[in-house]
Structures are given as structure tokens and as C-alpha cells.
Amino acid sequence: MFADKYLTKGAVPVLITEAPDENLGISVVIPCYREPDVLQTLNALYSCDLPESSTEVIILINHSEVASEETKIQNRNTKQELDRWISGHQKKGLMFFAVGPVELRKKWAGAGLARKKGMDEAIRRFNLSDRSGGIIVSLDADTLVEQNYLTEIERFFSENPLHVGATIAFSHQTEGVENRHLEGILFYEKYMAYYKMALEFTGYPWPMFTVGSAFAVTAGAYVKRGGMNRRQAGEDFYFLQNLAQFGRVGEIAGTTVHPSARLSDRVPFGTGPVLQKWMSGQEDLTKTYNFEAFADLKLFFDRKDRLFRISEKEFGTFKKELPDAVNAFITDDDFFADVSDLNANCSEISTFRKRFFQKFNAFKILKYLNFSHGEFYQKADLETQYLLLTKNFKK
Structure with a gap:
């Protein structure tokens, strides 16, 4: 099987005992840490048009081994809530699995390790049928997707069999967001567009958006690359830039992912902390690299x-x-x-x-x-x- 060595070397545990569908082609991985609105994301996925191959959604509920009791209780409640939701949302060709809560080692606990745990489980399940062409999709628990999300991802990789991965078009949620917060979102998206285009202008061959909730990778390429890293933030940036050195990473423009634009200080950098600093006056998003x-x-x-x-x-x-x-x-x-x-x-x-x-x-x-x-x-x-x-x- 294509991932035997990877799984053995990493001592990847079994998180889901139920056998995967024999037609499994897409695995959507969602890290979930203290996420009160995760059902909005799952409802959006449940409303998607279904692709020809089967899809699994793996929600990896996680927290650090030294997390507060409040966090642990919230995550246990989330698991119960998800189990109830899943029991009422069975659909042929689309399966949901709520895993955890998984305790992460204090040294590495964060977005990277949580994403890695979920993606490694996706690899383990694709490996059961030796499906190296299976598609692992990275999504976040506060992100909405459009109705053609799954079908467009399948179509892209079907039409571009030599690609090892792809980023997905994104636009932050703005409904109910006003004034300075909305202004910050628009500036931040323009900065991201500027930076990507500027990299292309220099002649750098792999300019791309690196958003954790908006990329996909083939199972075979994920293994060859050595899997997701354990960085507590910026794991998407490092993963995608390294992935591009293994093969072509394209852009899926036929559908759009809508990440949350909430204020957050849970990670060192990214949309949440950038907007938090903008709102407090610590960051000037009207300025950028010359x-x-x-x-x-x-x-x-x-x-x-x-x-x-x-x-x-x-x-x-x-x-x-x-x-x-x-x-x-x-x-x-x-x-x-x-x-x-x-x-x-x-x-x-x-x-x-x-x-x-x-x-x-x-x-x-x-x-x-x-x-x-x-x-x-x-x-x-x-x-x-x-x-x-x-x-x-x-x-």
C-alpha cells in the first residue's frame, strides 16, 4: 500500500474504526478547538452537491494536554453535539465522523498538529484501498462553503491529474460585520492579493495564497512530502510552499471558501490576530511592503x-x-x-x-x-x- 511506511514510521493510530466506503475519493479534514459554531460549517457541507466519488468529513476535536477544565468540558460537549447532529444527517456518499477530544502534547499543541492528526487519519483510510489519488481537503470549523464545493474540487483534480495540490478561492465572511472591522477585512484581503501578485512579478515560480481552510492535496503527494508539519501557526504556509517543490499546485477558482473574519488571539498570526491588532490600533493595514x-x-x-x-x-x-x-x-x-x-x-x-x-x-x-x-x-x-x-x- 502506498502509505505503509509513512503510517508505520509515524505510528499513526486508528481514530475511526468504521471501514471507509469503497468509492472514497475525498476526505475533508476539520480541526475543531473550542468551536461553538462548527454546525454551520457542517450544514454547509451537508448542503453541497455530491461528487461522483464518496466523501468523508473528519472533525478532529482537540485540545492541549494542559488545557483548562473549561476547554475540556466545552470540547466534550461539542463531541456530544456533533454525534447528535451526525445521527440525523446520514446521506449516501457523504459521511461525517467526529473524532476525539484528542489530547495533544503541550509542546506541539496547536493548529498544525491538529490538522496533521486529522490528515494522517485520512491517509490511513485511503491507504486501506491503496488510493494514492484520493484528495485530502483542509477546512476550518468556522468556515462556510458553497454548494459546488465538493464537485469543483473533484472536477479540478480529474481534469488536472498531474497536479499534487491546489489552493481554493476564498472570501472572508462579512455579513453582520461593520465599520472598522469590515474595513480591516477588505484591507487584509487586498494585502494578500498584492503580496501574491508581487511574488509572481519578481519571477518567483510558486506564488499562492496560503489559507488553512482553502487548500487540497492528493494523498500520494501528502505522504511524499512527509505529511503536515506541527507548527502552532503558519502550518499552511510551510506545507504549501514545500508541496510546490514536489509538483504542480494549481488554483481552484470555480468555487469559493468563506473563512470567518472573527477577531482572535488564539494563534500568533493569521486573519484573527491581524484583525485584532487592527481593531486595537496596533496594526496599520493601510501600509504594506514597498x-x-x-x-x-x-x-x-x-x-x-x-x-x-x-x-x-x-x-x-x-x-x-x-x-x-x-x-x-x-x-x-x-x-x-x-x-x-x-x-x-x-x-x-x-x-x-x-x-x-x-x-x-x-x-x-x-x-x-x-x-x-x-x-x-x-x-x-x-x-x-x-x-x-x-x-x-x-x-
């Missing part, structure tokens, strides 16, 4: 071929031709060590070009942006930077 920082990075990426088989002396000369911020960053970051490693393992320029962005990846780009803003650039008006980008970016 377009010039991306323009300078594009100049560097456009010249990356010159780094193939370059000597350390030649690299020193090369750096001086770059914009000051890029020069300072690759010096501080000792990027020549990465270039040397690439040249030691790439005999052809085509291989070098591909692997270059495994070294100067999305994590390093973010590091560059944070390094360079202050001494070399200042964050600037979001609307202005967005207009500058669209004016200069000719696809």
Missing part, C-alpha cells in the same frame, strides 16, 4: 543565471551590481554558501534555474522583506503600492 523592494528582488532574480558556476570572487563583483538592499541581504544571509551548494549539485543550467528557488524560497523572500524594510525601504500606502504593481506587471 513595491520597490519587490522590483529590486526582480532584478536579482532576472540575473540568477549568472550565478551558475560562479566563483566567490566573481560573486563579490556580481553583488555590487545589485540594488543596495539585495546586496546587503545576500551578504548578511551568506547566500554564496547556498549558491556553492547549488553549483556542486547542478551540472546543467536548467537544473540550476529550477533549484535556485528551493534556496531562495518564499521563506527567504519574507526574511529579505523584513530585513530590508527600515534601513532601505519604508512600508507604504497599500492602495498606492497595488497600483504601482499593476502598472508595472505585464503578464
